[in-house]
Every structure is written in structure tokens, then in C-alpha cells.
Amino acid sequence: MTTIAEPVPSAGLAPVPAELVGRRVHVRVPATTANLGPGFDTLGLALADYDELDIEVQGSGLEIEVHGVGEGEVPLDDRHLVVRAMRHVFADFGFELPGLKLVAHNTIPHGRGMGSSGAAIVAGVMAVKGILEGVVEVSSQDALRLSTDLEGHPDNVAPGLFGGLTIAWTTPEGPRSKRLNVHRGVSPLVLVPGSSMSTELARSLQPVTVPHEDAVFNVSRSALLIAALIQSPELLLAATEDKLHQSYRAQAMPETDALVQSLRAAGHAAVVSGAGPSVLVLASDPAERLAAVRIAEGQPSPWEARMLAVDFKGATVEVR
Structure with missing residues (x-):
């Protein structure tokens, strides 16, 4: 675990409402596999292997603990991918990144083609969705758009967000996806x-x-x-x-x-x-x-x- 100074507030952004200090959220994100052979940059599948995070809003500062995969390897400051994703989402809705305590329990292997980066991004997006509940609605389309902003390809985040088999594509209005149920024999x-x-x-x-x-x-x-x-x-x-x-x-x-x-x-x-x-x-x-x-x-x-x-x-x- 490490503790660092609170980031300098960004111009034009408001602090989160005071009543959100102390709010805690639990996020669970599945591993994913993309392409599936011929479906390059289009098809993805969610797998029952999970990273889980507990995040609490604090008055100031940033504390991060990582257990399991990535322990002792990933940065324990605002370079952490979950924190970067959260900062992006808060800013999109006009808020500064608040003080946070983040505890991650990871099982998805890093750098092995099982969507660990996408899972971290999705975790950050979903964490902010929970934190801002009752203040701002983060829709499913918002979540896909914001996750794709950071990941670059919707096929890498759509199955993590929505589960099952996903078909993802991009339009001038932003990324889109369609979720399908997989045959029970697969x-x-x-x-x-x-x-x-x-x-x-x-x-x-x-x-x-x-x-x-x-x-x-x-x-x-x-x-x-x-x-x-x-x-x-x-x-x-x-x-x-x-x-x-x-x-x-x-x-x-x-x-x-x-x-x-x-x-x-x-x-x-x-x-x-x-x-x-x-x-x-x-x-x-x-x-x-x-x-x-x-x-x-x-x-x-x-x-x-x-x-x-x-x-x-x-x-x-x-x-x-």
C-alpha cells in the first residue's frame, strides 16, 4: 500500500458532493477474450474469472492496495489504471477525482490476452457509476464510450461490461455493442x-x-x-x-x-x-x-x- 498527496484539482471541474465522502462500492469485473479467431477487433467473450475491488471515497489523498496478480508490480499511485479510468469518468461528468482508498483483489493474468487492462478500465468506470449513483446516471452507453476512450477498441471492453458474447463496432456517434447469449454446450x-x-x-x-x-x-x-x-x-x-x-x-x-x-x-x-x-x-x-x-x-x-x-x-x- 502507498499513500500519495491528493492530485492538483483540474481547472473547471467541481469537487464531488460532500455527502459522497465515505461512500463505498464493490466492483466485480470478468476476464475477457477477444477476436475468437476470425472476429478480429469485433467479437469478444466474457469469462468467469474475476478481479474484485473495494473503493471508498475519502476527503483527500489516495491509498491503493493490490493483492494477487500484479501485487508488487503495478504502480500504487495515480498511474494505476483503475485510478486513471476513474479520473477520466469523473472529469467527463464535471468532477475532480476525489480522495480514494482502493483495495484490489486480482486473479486475471496480466499481459496474457485475458483482458486485464480492459478489466481495470471497466472497473474504474463501474466504480464511478456506483459512487455517483443518485447524483449522475452513468448509462450503459456512457460506460461503453468512456471505457473505449481509454482502451481504444470496444471489443476489448464490451464483454467485460455486459457479459456473454458481444459484437462491437464503431459509428460516427461512438462505439456500439450487441450482447448475445452463448449456447450452454460451449x-x-x-x-x-x-x-x-x-x-x-x-x-x-x-x-x-x-x-x-x-x-x-x-x-x-x-x-x-x-x-x-x-x-x-x-x-x-x-x-x-x-x-x-x-x-x-x-x-x-x-x-x-x-x-x-x-x-x-x-x-x-x-x-x-x-x-x-x-x-x-x-x-x-x-x-x-x-x-x-x-x-x-x-x-x-x-x-x-x-x-x-x-x-x-x-x-x-x-x-x-
């Missing part, structure tokens, strides 16, 4: 390596243009993937084929690529989770997940198997 498995991967590095490996036939290929597989996830899980292997991004990134994570190829050769719908290096397997039943784990156990490098359910609630905030 059983996600995330295989997490010991090494991390920079999203910025992964994106830098993408070509500026792709062949027309590759674009058409991915359009067809993306449409098929939505059908597979909500109605026909038996189509998941074909539906998760991709030609837009995974092959270009393979050189930066050869162990991930080798595992994906081994799993797919054995009939498993395996893809890179987000920007990687974790591997997502969309199994059609729990027994298939166990078979996929055995393949991962036979790899030269170790992989942590996380057998997760689909999260259907998305982020929640409770005012205490």
Missing part, C-alpha cells in the same frame, strides 16, 4: 503460459492491407462463429479459422502457435486469446476440454489450464 478453456505479450507488439505485426480473399474468408467464418456460439457448437472448429491476424503474429509467440496448431490438428477449436500469448479453446463439451488439456501437458513448455464458464452478467457494482 465450454471455454484458457491455456496460460508463463510469459507475457505486449498488445502493442502484437498489433505492430499486422500488415496494413490483406488479400481480398482473406478478408472474404474471415467474413464468412465470423458469421459462422456467431451461429456456432449461440446455436451450433459442433461448427466451432470450422468457425474459428482465421487468415487476418494469427499467422502474422505467430513469429512473436512460436510456442502459442505450436500449441494452437497441435490442438486444431486434433480437432479442437483453438485460437489465440486476444493478443496472446494465451490459447483459447472453445470446446463443445467438458470432456473435450480435458482432451485439450492433455495435449497442452505434452508441450515442451508448461501451460496453466483454466477451465472457465462463460460469464453472463458482466461487470457489477454494489454500493455499500
Whole structure:
């Protein structure tokens, strides 16, 4: 834990109402996986693995504790991503960042393609939603807009906010998303390596243009993937084929690529989770997940198997 001086108030912003001092909120945000193979920068899925935060409004100052993933590694001052997100949301509604005490209990791995940065941003947005309850209404569309401001891509935050399978897109009026329920037979498995991967590095490996036939290929597989996830899980292997991004990134994570190829050769719908290096397997039943784990156990490098359910609630905030 660290304590730092209260940030200098920003010009034109008002302090939060005095009656909010002492208000406490509890935030719970799921892990997410984006792309799902062909749905590059569009599709996302919420997973039942959670970061939880308790935040209290104080008269001044900033106190941060981090337990679990990131403990001893993430900054314990106003550079903390949750605090940065909260400052952005407060400012959007005309308020200064108040004094805060933040206690985080993290389980989502950092830099592994499971949406840890998006979860932190969503947590900050939802925390402010709870803190300002009764003063300002932060709508679902506000939450998506503000989260996307910081994350850059709505597909990385939409599933964390809303749960389930999300389709995200941008318009001149801002980001939009549609939530869909996932077929109960879909059983996600995330295989997490010991090494991390920079999203910025992964994106830098993408070509500026792709062949027309590759674009058409991915359009067809993306449409098929939505059908597979909500109605026909038996189509998941074909539906998760991709030609837009995974092959270009393979050189930066050869162990991930080798595992994906081994799993797919054995009939498993395996893809890179987000920007990687974790591997997502969309199994059609729990027994298939166990078979996929055995393949991962036979790899030269170790992989942590996380057998997760689909999260259907998305982020929640409770005012205490």
C-alpha cells in the first residue's frame, strides 16, 4: 500500500458532493477474450474469472492496495489504471477525482490476452457509476464510450461490461455493442503460459492491407462463429479459422502457435486469446476440454489450464 498527496484539482471541474465522502462500492469485473479467431477487433467473450475491488471515497489523498496478480508490480499511485479510468469518468461528468482508498483483489493474468487492462478500465468506470449513483446516471452507453476512450477498441471492453458474447463496432456517434447469449454446450478453456505479450507488439505485426480473399474468408467464418456460439457448437472448429491476424503474429509467440496448431490438428477449436500469448479453446463439451488439456501437458513448455464458464452478467457494482 502507498499513500500519495491528493492530485492538483483540474481547472473547471467541481469537487464531488460532500455527502459522497465515505461512500463505498464493490466492483466485480470478468476476464475477457477477444477476436475468437476470425472476429478480429469485433467479437469478444466474457469469462468467469474475476478481479474484485473495494473503493471508498475519502476527503483527500489516495491509498491503493493490490493483492494477487500484479501485487508488487503495478504502480500504487495515480498511474494505476483503475485510478486513471476513474479520473477520466469523473472529469467527463464535471468532477475532480476525489480522495480514494482502493483495495484490489486480482486473479486475471496480466499481459496474457485475458483482458486485464480492459478489466481495470471497466472497473474504474463501474466504480464511478456506483459512487455517483443518485447524483449522475452513468448509462450503459456512457460506460461503453468512456471505457473505449481509454482502451481504444470496444471489443476489448464490451464483454467485460455486459457479459456473454458481444459484437462491437464503431459509428460516427461512438462505439456500439450487441450482447448475445452463448449456447450452454460451449465450454471455454484458457491455456496460460508463463510469459507475457505486449498488445502493442502484437498489433505492430499486422500488415496494413490483406488479400481480398482473406478478408472474404474471415467474413464468412465470423458469421459462422456467431451461429456456432449461440446455436451450433459442433461448427466451432470450422468457425474459428482465421487468415487476418494469427499467422502474422505467430513469429512473436512460436510456442502459442505450436500449441494452437497441435490442438486444431486434433480437432479442437483453438485460437489465440486476444493478443496472446494465451490459447483459447472453445470446446463443445467438458470432456473435450480435458482432451485439450492433455495435449497442452505434452508441450515442451508448461501451460496453466483454466477451465472457465462463460460469464453472463458482466461487470457489477454494489454500493455499500
